[in-house]
Amino acid sequence: MGRKRIHDDRLRERLLDAAGQRLVEHGISGLSLRNLAADAGTSTAAVYSLFGGKPALLSALHERAFQRFGDHLAAIGISDDPTEDAVRLGLAYRASAIADPNGYQIMFGGEVRLDQVSRTVRDAGAKTFLPLLDAVRRCLVAGHFRNEAPAEVIATALWANVHGLVSLELADFLPPHAASPADFFETAVRATVRGWAA
Numbered sequence: 001m002g003r004k005r006i007h008d009d010r011l012r013e014r015l016l017d018a019a020g021q022r023l024v025e026h027g028i029s030g031l032s033l034r035n036l037a038a039d040a041g042t043s044t045a046a047v048y049s050l051f052g053g054k055p056a057l058l059s060a061l062h063e064r065a066f067q068r069f070g071d072h073l074a075a076i077g078i079s080d081d082p083t084e085d086a087v088r089l090g091l092a093y094r095a096s097a098i099a100d101p102n103g104y105q106i107m108f109g110g111e112v113r114l115d116q117v118s119r120t121v122r123d124a125g126a127k128t129f130l131p132l133l134d135a136v137r138r139c140l141v142a143g144h145f146r147n148e149a150p151a152e153v154i155a156t157a158l159w160a161n162v163h164g165l166v167s168l169e170l171a172d173f174l175p176p177h178a179a180s181p182a183d184f185f186e187t188a189v190r191a192t193v194r195g196w197a198a
Contacts, residue, residue: 012050015040019061020102028111033057059117065103066124072096073131082138083145083193089132090162090189094182097166104170108163132159145196154196161192 018039022031033054037044051057072092079085097104106112107125114122136155139145145154165188168174169181177184 011040011042011046015042015047015050015057016061016064017102019057020065020106023061023111024102024105024109028058055116058112059121061106062112062114062117062121063124065100065106066121066128068100068103069093069096069107070124070128072099073128076131078134082135082142083197085135086132086139086158086193087186087189089135090158090193091186093159093162094166094169094185097170101170104166108167129155129159139196143198146198158192158196162189165189 015036019031019036022036022039031054033044033047036057037047047057051060072095073089076085076088076092114125133151133155136145136158137151140147140151140154165185169185174181174184179187
């Protein structure tokens, strides 16, 4: 008979939630295993048992954030209209950030560099770019986009535009405008995608 697990997945998720909140609010220097355990109402032994230490905890935070983000993007699927797929991926990017702002900050806030997490996590992060790259490649093959730049360049430009808009919205830096943030965002994304149209 196997050894009984003392700490379960619910505690692991609670610790990750608390760690994400503390990392976003206080930075990496404010994230100690002791204060994390106190935030989650458990012991440092539980944190060590589940994660082994701070580096593995940071990797787990990134891995969960990228997994959730990737799931949002993958849910878009592939349609017969790659241009609309590119737009929908932009909208899914925003939806993921709004649903999990701490996760977004963990992935893209710069508090923890990707070279501080495991190769598996870096690979998971890189994979989140692939659905957009695939949509852009399909747009080029179908003649929907001008063939003026490689697919990687176009996809990066689209990604950067969406990233900038989302970062401004989450930081509450969008200037006042008539449309709701969601409507403004969709208008901007569609205009950017149209800018590459053949």
